[in-house]
Each structure stands twice: as structure tokens, then as C-alpha cells.
Amino acid sequence: MLTAHMEPNLEVVDVSSHESFNAWGHGYPHKSVRWHFHPEYEIHLVTAATGTFFVGDFIGTFAPGNLVMIGPNLPHNWVSDLMEGELVYQRCLVMQFPGALASNAIKIFPELRYVGKLLKEARGGLLFSSETGLAAQSLMLELTEARGIRRVQLFLTLIELLALDTSRKRLASSEYASDMGDIASSKINVALKYINKNFATDLREPDVVAITGQSISAFSRAFHKHVGMTFVSYINHLRIKRSCELLTSGRISITDICFKVGFNNVSNFNRQFLLQKGMSPSKFRDIDEMKISKCS
Structure with missing residues (x-):
């Protein structure tokens, strides 16, 4: 290997x-x-x-x-x-x-x-x-x-x-030198940094492809190989992760959270949340509040 x-x-x-x-x-x-x-x-x-x-x-x-x-x-x-x-x-x-x-x-x-x-x-x-x-x-x-x-x-x-x-x-030998500067600036990694900064906006794959200078097909193949999921799946993953943080950090309404993390309608937000977390956003918030009350 x-x-x-x-x-x-x-x-x-x-x-x-x-x-x-x-x-x-x-x-x-x-x-x-x-x-x-x-x-x-x-x-x-x-x-x-x-x-x-x-x-x-x-x-x-x-x-x-x-x-x-x-x-x-x-x-x-x-x-x-x-x-x-x-x-x-x-x-x-x-x-x-x-x-x-x-x-x-x-x-x-x-x-x-x-x-x-x-x-x-x-x-x-x-x-x-x-x-x-x-x-x-x-x-x-x-x-x-x-x-x-x-x-x-x-x-x-x-x-x-x-x-x-x-x-x-x-573990690594004393002679080993790790300089990841060039690799960190490679096309796919530049795209990842951009996505992680802008996922809550109306971000589309062609927008990200444009900053890499690749074709959409080449970018899609490289992205899936690197991240292990499609562009859309990764965006949804980041948005649901951020929504979980917002659900547990205050009393922001679920509708406001939906739009704040980048979804354009509540039904799609609820559907994606259920797919990733196995429950609705409201159920997730209720469970988190129960944990807090037990610790208080």
C-alpha cells in the first residue's frame, strides 16, 4: 500500500x-x-x-x-x-x-x-x-x-x-518535513474552503466550479472522490449541521433557522433534516432541551 x-x-x-x-x-x-x-x-x-x-x-x-x-x-x-x-x-x-x-x-x-x-x-x-x-x-x-x-x-x-x-x-522521522501549503491551495481544497464559507447562501455547483477552472464533470468526479458525497449532499450536510447548532443554542424559530442556513423552503428543510437525523427539527430541539433540564 x-x-x-x-x-x-x-x-x-x-x-x-x-x-x-x-x-x-x-x-x-x-x-x-x-x-x-x-x-x-x-x-x-x-x-x-x-x-x-x-x-x-x-x-x-x-x-x-x-x-x-x-x-x-x-x-x-x-x-x-x-x-x-x-x-x-x-x-x-x-x-x-x-x-x-x-x-x-x-x-x-x-x-x-x-x-x-x-x-x-x-x-x-x-x-x-x-x-x-x-x-x-x-x-x-x-x-x-x-x-x-x-x-x-x-x-x-x-x-x-x-x-x-x-x-x-x-512516529514520523526527524527528517520528515511536512509542507502542505501547495496542496492546501489545490483546486478542490480551494473549492472546499469556499463552500464552507458560503454554504448558507444560494450556492450552486457552477458557481464553485468557476473558481476552480475545471469542467463540471471533472469537478464532480474530484469532489466525490475527495469528500465521499456529491456536491448537493455536502451542502445539505453543512446546512443541517449548522441548523443543529442553532436549534440547541437559542429560541430562534425553526422557520428562521431554515432560511438562515440556506434552504429556500421549510418542507425541503424538514425533509433533509429527517433524512440526516432521523427526526424532525422540533423533535431534535425537544430532546436537546430534555438533556439540558436533566443536567440543571
């Missing part, structure tokens, strides 16, 4: 407007599973399956408990050993956060200065002990559901756990 020698894709990490980092899990296969990079730090814990993982110029095998921290713009990928057609419901837990979050926290809280060493080492990729991986699993699992101050507490506890693991090992 020559994954580490292919041009990596830029992954656009979309952190919610009312959160400072992402915490989530996914199965396998999944659209994010490809040779890729992003400016954010990533903590990646395998919870199921075995296979091969790639970090910079490092190639190794993984199993449940494999815990790795990736620095900014360091290409990486985990490829599972599965039979054709076999699926894994949840293969890993992932946390992604911008470097500014950590550096600003260190400036505000001098007690966190020791974390700077961890962040610097992570630029070459870090593999942690199996004991640390085991301890991290419960923290990362809770992080995917946590809200408010508890979420920040878990984040700091996880970072402390990693910083205190003196047996952590660098």
Missing part, C-alpha cells in the same frame, strides 16, 4: 460556533478515512478493528487501544483489515482542536505551560502507551456527549493524561 506516497487531501475541520473543539466518533468505512491533513491538532483512539496506520513517513499496525496525537498539517490515515462489505459501527474516537486554543490557554493559565512540550512533540505524531489508551477511552467517550463546563474539564484531563505519559514515542 502506497498511501504515504500519495498527495494528501485537506480536511476542513468545522468546529461548532458555540464550541472550542470537536469530539466525535466514527465507524469504518467512513468518508474521513483517507490520506489527509488539517491545521488542527487531533487525538485519535482506535476502539475496534485492526489494520495499518500512516503518520507522515511512519507506517505501523494498530489494534484497539491505539492512541495517537497528530500535529498541524501532518498527513495521516488508519486503514482497517476487514472483509469486503464488512462494517464497523464505531472504530475510533476523535478529538480535534485548533492550536490557538492550547496556546491561548497556556498564556492565560501558567499552570498549563508543561503542555507546550506535548504540543511541540505532536508535530511529528505521538504514539502513547496502551495504558494511556485504556485510560483515555472513557474520557473521550464521555466527551462526545458532554456539554458546558464538564466538556472543558474532560478536555483538560485528557491533555494532562497525554502530557504525563513519559513513554510516548514520536
Whole structure:
């Protein structure tokens, strides 16, 4: 497998407007599973399956408990050993956060200065002990559901756990240099940045194709290969994700949210929301309010 020698894709990490980092899990296969990079730090814990993982110029095998921290713009990928057609419901837990979050926290809280060493080492990729991986699993699992101050507490506890693991090992060689500047500016990645900035407008595929200089057919093929879905599906995905944030962040009416995220009629918004979330927007809001009341 020559994954580490292919041009990596830029992954656009979309952190919610009312959160400072992402915490989530996914199965396998999944659209994010490809040779890729992003400016954010990533903590990646395998919870199921075995296979091969790639970090910079490092190639190794993984199993449940494999815990790795990736620095900014360091290409990486985990490829599972599965039979054709076999699926894994949840293969890993992932946390992604911008470097500014950590550096600003260190400036505000001098007690966190020791974390700077961890962040610097992570630029070459870090593999942690199996004991640390085991301890991290419960923290990362809770992080995917946590809200408010508890979420920040878990984040700091996880970072402390990693910083205190003196047996952590660098993955990419000291000679490995990752300069993703040219790749990040490639046509498809320029298009992705534009889409993520303008998805709430009346954005159409020909508008985006125009900034890449490609034909519509070439763009569509490249886009589907890169993102794992069609242009329209990706736009709807971003709009529904943003609508979920708005549904949980205040009392904006569902009709106002519909138009605010870029849909031009409520029936289509409701239909797309049901397809992606398995429930109506009003039901989603009711469930979220029930969670809040239980925590208050």
C-alpha cells in the first residue's frame, strides 16, 4: 500500500460556533478515512478493528487501544483489515482542536505551560502507551456527549493524561518535513474552503466550479472522490449541521433557522433534516432541551 506516497487531501475541520473543539466518533468505512491533513491538532483512539496506520513517513499496525496525537498539517490515515462489505459501527474516537486554543490557554493559565512540550512533540505524531489508551477511552467517550463546563474539564484531563505519559514515542522521522501549503491551495481544497464559507447562501455547483477552472464533470468526479458525497449532499450536510447548532443554542424559530442556513423552503428543510437525523427539527430541539433540564 502506497498511501504515504500519495498527495494528501485537506480536511476542513468545522468546529461548532458555540464550541472550542470537536469530539466525535466514527465507524469504518467512513468518508474521513483517507490520506489527509488539517491545521488542527487531533487525538485519535482506535476502539475496534485492526489494520495499518500512516503518520507522515511512519507506517505501523494498530489494534484497539491505539492512541495517537497528530500535529498541524501532518498527513495521516488508519486503514482497517476487514472483509469486503464488512462494517464497523464505531472504530475510533476523535478529538480535534485548533492550536490557538492550547496556546491561548497556556498564556492565560501558567499552570498549563508543561503542555507546550506535548504540543511541540505532536508535530511529528505521538504514539502513547496502551495504558494511556485504556485510560483515555472513557474520557473521550464521555466527551462526545458532554456539554458546558464538564466538556472543558474532560478536555483538560485528557491533555494532562497525554502530557504525563513519559513513554510516548514520536512516529514520523526527524527528517520528515511536512509542507502542505501547495496542496492546501489545490483546486478542490480551494473549492472546499469556499463552500464552507458560503454554504448558507444560494450556492450552486457552477458557481464553485468557476473558481476552480475545471469542467463540471471533472469537478464532480474530484469532489466525490475527495469528500465521499456529491456536491448537493455536502451542502445539505453543512446546512443541517449548522441548523443543529442553532436549534440547541437559542429560541430562534425553526422557520428562521431554515432560511438562515440556506434552504429556500421549510418542507425541503424538514425533509433533509429527517433524512440526516432521523427526526424532525422540533423533535431534535425537544430532546436537546430534555438533556439540558436533566443536567440543571
